[in-house]
Amino acid sequence: QDGDDGKEIYQSVCKNCHGPTGKGMASFPKLVGKGEEYLTQRLEAYRAGEKIGPNSALMMPLAEDLSDEDIASIVTYITTELE
Amino acid sequence: QDGDDGKEIYQSVCKNCHGPTGKGMASFPKLVGKGEEYLTQRLEAYRAGEKIGPNSALMMPLAEDLSDEDIASIVTYITTELE
Numbered sequence: 281q282d283g284d285d286g287k288e289i290y291q292s293v294c295k296n297c298h299g300p301t302g303k304g305m306a307s308f309p310k311l312v313g314k315g316e317e318y319l320t321q322r323l324e325a326y327r328a329g330e331k332i333g334p335n336s337a338l339m340m341p342l343a344e345d346l347s348d349e350d351i352a353s354i355v356t357y358i359t360t361e362l363e
Numbered sequence: 364q365d366g367d368d369g370k371e372i373y374q375s376v377c378k379n380c381h382g383p384t385g386k387g388m389a390s391f392p393k394l395v396g397k398g399e400e401y402l403t404q405r406l407e408a409y410r411a412g413e414k415i416g417p418n419s420a421l422m423m424p425l426a427e428d429l430s431d432e433d434i435a436s437i438v439t440y441i442t443t444e445l446e
Binding site for chain 1: 375376379380388389390391418420421424425427428
C-alpha cells in the first residue's frame with residue numbers, strides 16, 4: 281500500500297488536530313500506537329456517519345469523502361511513518 | 364436572526380478547535396472580536412473551497428454543507444453569545 285496520498289492528507293488535514301507526529305493535543309486523541317485495525321475502523325465509522333465519540337460531529341464531515349484507498353493510505357502513513 | 368442552530372453547530376463542531384468561548388487554541392485562531400463581516404466572509408470562502416489560510420484543507424470540508432442560514436446563525440452566536 282502506497283502511503284504518499286496518506287501523507288498528503290495527513291499533513292494537510294489530520295495534522296491540524298492530531299499533531300505532526302500523531303501524538304494528539306488537548307481533546308484530540310493520539311493516533312500512534314493504536315494499530316491499523318483500530319484506525320481503519322474509526323475512519324470507516326466516521327465516514328458512515330456513526331457517532332462514536334465526543335468529536336464525531338467534527339470527524340464525520342472530514343471522513344465523509346474518503347475512499348477506501350484514502351483510508352488505507354492514511355492508516356499506512358500513520359502506522360509506518362509516524363510510529 | 365435566530366442563533367439556536369448556530370449554537371448547536373458551534374458547540375458540536377467549531378468548539379473542538381476554537382474553544383468553548385471562541386478564544387482559539389494553538390494554530391486555531393480566535394473568533395471573538397473578529398466581527399460579523401469577517402467571520403461570514405471566511406466561512407463563505409471556505410465553503411466555496413478557497414484556500415485562504417494554513418487550515419483551509421481542514422475548514423473546507425467542515426464548511427462545505429453549511430447553508431447561508433447556518434453561516435448567519437453561527438456568526439450571530441459567536442458575535443452575540445461568545446463576545
